[in-house]
Amino acid sequence: MIVIDGTRTEIDVRSFENLEQVFEKVLESGHLDDRIVTDVLVNKEPFSEIYPNQSEDIETSEIDSLEIVSATAAEMASSITLELYKVVNIMAGGGKQVAELFRQADDAEALELYQDLLDVTRDFLGMVGSLRDHFSLKDDNDFGKVVEEFSALFSEMTEVLENEDWILLADLLEYEFLPSVEKWKSVISAIREDIREVAKR
Known part of the structure; x- marks a missing residue:
């Protein structure tokens, strides 16, 4: 028995030799048209x-149950935007930490973290x-402005990095990078709205 997004299908696992063939049949059946597979559970295990091609080596005689979970592209995109909010917070925290390390003259550690931040x-x-x-x-002017501001800031930070002016770099991170990062939240919010609009169609 195969369950796709909570619904039992008529496809019988036992009529195939291996898991690869089962996947091919599921795709042919059209159950997953315009959808993205997010999880596969074989015998209730992820x-x-x-x-x-490992699925070719899994014989159907070993399979008691098969469940496939999928999502639309819009649903996937929507969940990605939630992750992006978290990334904005990580970037803000990283920027703050790098600035502090530069001010403490811990240049090696700061540069390593700065690379991670980039x-x-x-x-x-x-x-x-x-x-x-x-x-x-939609043509979003905010998006263009934020990208432009961010690009200019990174050009300036690259120049300062080349001159090894760590205090100025710390200032740029603290007083320009952090406020600039915050502006991405409204951009992500606008993209979320657009995704909702697409999903309604």
Whole structure:
């Protein structure tokens, strides 16, 4: 028996040799059209492939139950925006911490954390950009302004970093980066609204 999003299907696991074939049949059946699989439970245990095509090696004789949980792209995007709020708080906390370390002249530790902060920020911007491309339908001037401000700030911080002016970098982080990061909350909120609009259609 296969359960997809809480509904039992007529697909019989035993009529296939392995789990890979079952997945192929489920996809062919159209049950998951325009949906993204979020969880697979085999015998009530979470399943994810440890190596490519592992599902081919799982014989259906070993399977008592199979449950597939999915979500629409809009539902996934909506849950990603909630994670992005958390990332904004992480960026704010990281910026504060790096500024403090520079002020304490703990340059090595500060630089290491600063690199982590840049990586998190880069990933964050990539994700926001991707969500906006897929779901934002309105021309949002706020978004453009925040991105422009952020880009200018990072150019300035890069210059200051090259000059090894740690105190100025700490000032930029504390007095410009932190307020700038806060502005992303309204951008994420606007994207959430756009995703809701898309989901209603």
